[in-house]
Amino acid sequence: MIRLSKSSISDLEKENVLRVLGEEYLGMGQEVKKFEEELSAFFGRDAVCVNTGTSALHLSFQAIGLKEGDEVLVPALTYLATFQAICATGAKPIPCDVTEGNLLLDLDDVKAKTNSNTKAICLVHYTGNVGDLEAYYEYAKKMNLRVIEDAAHALGTVYKNKLIGSFGDIVCFSFDGIKNLTAGEGGAIVTSDAAVLKKVRDARLLGVIGDTEKRFSGQRSWVFDVEEQGWRYHMSDVMAAIGRGQLQRFPDFKKKRQTLSQNYVRLIKSANLPVVFIEMDYDQVTPHIFVVKITNGKRDQLRDFLIDNGIQTGMHYYPSHRLTFIKKTSGTFKLPVTDKMYDMILTLPLHYDLTVENQEYIIKKMMEFSNEQ
Numbered sequence: 001m002i003r004l005s006k007s008s009i010s011d012l013e014k015e016n017v018l019r020v021l022g023e024e025y026l027g028m029g030q031e032v033k034k035f036e037e038e039l040s041a042f043f044g045r046d047a048v049c050v051n052t053g054t055s056a057l058h059l060s061f062q063a064i065g066l067k068e069g070d071e072v073l074v075p076a077l078t079y080l081a082t083f084q085a086i087c088a089t090g091a092k093p094i095p096c097d098v099t100e101g102n103l104l105l106d107l108d109d110v111k112a113k114t115n116s117n118t119k120a121i122c123l124v125h126y127t128g129n130v131g132d133l134e135a136y137y138e139y140a141k142k143m144n145l146r147v148i149e150d151a152a153h154a155l156g157t158v159y160k161n162k163l164i165g166s167f168g169d170i171v172c173f174s175f176d177g178i179k180n181l182t183a184g185e186g187g188a189i190v191t192s193d194a195a196v197l198k199k200v201r202d203a204r205l206l207g208v209i210g211d212t213e214k215r216f217s218g219q220r221s222w223v224f225d226v227e228e229q230g231w232r233y234h235m236s237d238v239m240a241a242i243g244r245g246q247l248q249r250f251p252d253f254k255k256k257r258q259t260l261s262q263n264y265v266r267l268i269k270s271a272n273l274p275v276v277f278i279e280m281d282y283d284q285v286t287p288h289i290f291v292v293k294i295t296n297g298k299r300d301q302l303r304d305f306l307i308d309n310g311i312q313t314g315m316h317y318y319p320s321h322r323l324t325f326i327k328k329t330s331g332t333f334k335l336p337v338t339d340k341m342y343d344m345i346l347t348l349p350l351h352y353d354l355t356v357e358n359q360e361y362i363i364k365k366m367m368e369f370s371n372e373q
């Protein structure tokens with residue numbers, strides 16, 4: 001079976017985990033502190049680690065003060081986590097359409113849906129691509145809106161010579177098992193906003209003021225105060241041990257994902273398949289998933305054919321505006337491009353251990369299916 005996605009774990013991560021296990025302190029301590037320092041050096045500004053990408057988003061939305069009645073503009077073509085993180089604050093996610101070429105948030109729809117309740121725009125860097133970031137930020141600045149970047153897919157992507165996460169309002173990453181970098185599970189919030197940093201550092205530890213500093217110096221807060229709602233969202237040293245090894249290997253991960261994606265483009269072009277690519281530049285983007293649009297209306301049959309031939313594929317994502325809970329929370333929305341795109345999108349296998357031979361086999365099978373039609 002050619003897997004759609006998988007982790008790549010080397011001796012480095014295994015040795016790191018064994019070292020931490022040997023210390024017999026598995027909570028949030030020195031290893032998380034070091035991982036945060038290394039991530040902060042990587043981004044050139046402060047990173048705060050948490051237990052999932054979803055909690056990174058939730059804490060960020062909470063830290064900007066979202067409350068009931070507030071609205072956040074967000075593309076419907078995202079993982080449900082983005083929507084749930086907004087809902088968790090009591091605010092309303094407002095599903096927006098995407099642009100057909102790159103499947104990223106449609107700024108015209110954002111403009112049409114902005115009103116006096118709008119507090120933030122949530123960008124989703126779908127596949128790892130970011131689109132015209134400057135245009136989104138310009139509009140947000142003009143309308144006095146916060147910007148949360150859901151960069152779960154975009155670790156390593158570069159925009160105008162700047163690494164995603166190294167700039168921008170608040171940028172959230174996921175380190176779940178199949179991401180560009182994994183910590184088993186995990187996430188990080190990266191920002192220059194000192195007030196947000198303080199809030200998320202406390203809120204990940206039930207809101208206990210200054211508990212992060214205590215834990216990083218091997219202590220605990222026995223007597224403490226809490227001023228705001230907090231959660232048990234901290235990262236453990238075991239997770240950080242995996243993440244630190246992965247960060248060391250990251251240049252290799254990045255190169256492999258870019259090369260494999262470029263190779264897909266080359267193979268698919270020469271195979272003359274009924275496929276349209278998502279517009280992006282693989283020299284800039286570090287792709288998390290490789291998504292194509294199937295133009296002959298046979299996406300589902302193709303998926304069945306591929307799985308019968310040992311090839312897993314995906315459909316990223318079932319649009320969030322179709323979900324009962326989101327309809328109840330946000331109301332009913334018509335998003336014609338998202339709906340049209342959902343019927344066409346197909347995610348092909350992409351991970352560090354995928355080989356060129358695997359790719360050639362996948363394209364050969366896609367050609368076979370195409371010729372049978």
Ligand SMILES: Cc1ncc(COP(=O)(O)O)c(C=O)c1O
Nearest residue numbers: 052053054079081152174175176
């Ligand atoms: C676009 C997007 N946002 C948010 C998340 C949530 O991250 P996590 O799974 O680490 O909670 C994911 C991960 O699956 C994602 O793909």
